[in-house]
Amino acid sequence: MRRRQLRRWIAGIAVLLVAIGIGVAVLRPSVLPFTGCTATGGTATLTSEQAANAATIAAVGNKLGLPDHAVTIALATAMQESKLRNLDYGDLDSLGLFQQRPSQGWGTASEIQDPVYASTAFYQRLEKVDSWQTMSVTEAAQTVQHSGAPDAYAAHETEARALARALTGEVSAGLTCTATSTAAHGATAATITADAQRVFGTNPFAGAVPPTRGWAAATWAVAHADSYRLRAVTFDGQRWTPGSGKWVRDPQATSRIGLELSP
Numbered sequence: 001m002r003r004r005q006l007r008r009w010i011a012g013i014a015v016l017l018v019a020i021g022i023g024v025a026v027l028r029p030s031v032l033p034f035t036g037c038t039a040t041g042g043t044a045t046l047t048s049e050q051a052a053n054a055a056t057i058a059a060v061g062n063k064l065g066l067p068d069h070a071v072t073i074a075l076a077t078a079m080q081e082s083k084l085r086n087l088d089y090g091d092l093d094s095l096g097l098f099q100q101r102p103s104q105g106w107g108t109a110s111e112i113q114d115p116v117y118a119s120t121a122f123y124q125r126l127e128k129v130d131s132w133q134t135m136s137v138t139e140a141a142q143t144v145q146h147s148g149a150p151d152a153y154a155a156h157e158t159e160a161r162a163l164a165r166a167l168t169g170e171v172s173a174g175l176t177c178t179a180t181s182t183a184a185h186g187a188t189a190a191t192i193t194a195d196a197q198r199v200f201g202t203n204p205f206a207g208a209v210p211p212t213r214g215w216a217a218a219t220w221a222v223a224h225a226d227s228y229r230l231r232a233v234t235f236d237g238q239r240w241t242p243g244s245g246k247w248v249r250d251p252q253a254t255s256r257i258g259l260e261l262s263p
Contacts, residue, residue, distance in 0.1 A: 036051070042159050054078070054163050076137050076138070076156040079159065082098070082099055167219050168212070173238050173247035235254075
């Protein structure tokens, strides 16, 4: 009888331990998947990689002092050529965001696969095109790219324009992204600052900035939030967090961009 009771008692303890284990598993914070980014006025959803590359393209245009039309052309081109992915393959020796070819004088393979270099090279060639400022997006893109499908860039013009408006700061709080949980270790402030300084030319987080430049840098940060594991971005009375993915009113947000980092 005592052995039977002991066996029942041991079985009861085992069931309790299993139940506790299940409870812990259920209560453990879940990791939110990255569901993507969208721009005000656009309909396409970008992955984390696509959003980060689009933000880099726009920021380089900003650094070079080019108008939003140039950024729209560059974004439409990269959408067509690589779907905003930094490819390590392509037709013949084409590589990178814009499928530029080392054999055609675009640079070395490693240079072309650097999004900052590739974007700079694209803009430099665009600026050499006579009257590019008044050309349609697809005409300007084709003049630079010499593609076998010269009209294909037109299909991306609407989305590229929406992205350009958001990423250049023309539209306030124009990019929304739902990112992963901030539980994982993220980038350091020094890393983010160095990355931003490379694409913008100066550190946009050093102090108060004008609205247009501030929104360009704030949306750049949001576009990179998944890889940096940012907890929040604040600017000009608005606050973005990865869980909701939205910008909401924050009276404490100033004209200095605020970044909240994961530990």
